[in-house]
Amino acid sequence: MTPSLRPIKRHRQRCREVRADMSDYLDGELxxxxxxxxxxxxxxxxxxxxxxxxxxxxxxxxxxxRDQPTPADSPSSET
Incomplete structure (x- = not known):
């Protein structure tokens, strides 16, 4: 690999690593x-x-x- 392509390859690798952590990051689990x-x-x-x-x-x-009541949870469905 030519020296000029190494930073691009490192950047792409870092992007893959960060993307793998995004959900955990947003959930506060990192x-x-x-x-x-x-x-x-x-x-x-x-x-x-x-x-x-x-x-x-x-x-x-x-x-x-997720926080919205489902039809089965609503008071009008309990008869």
Missing amino acids: DPSAAAAVERHARWCPNCRRMLSNLSRTLGGLRAL
Whole structure:
């Protein structure tokens, strides 16, 4: 591999590592050092920053749905 391609390969590898940690990061399950690494990488990597933002919105929406009562839970269904 040519020296000029090494930083690109390292960046792609780091992106894969960070993406693997994103869900745990958003759930608050990473240790402080790993969480800081995700934040640091997302600050300078636009692709990972966008993915983290999208995942955060998706998880937020799923959590909001989880907190909604289901028809079986609603008072009107208890007769």
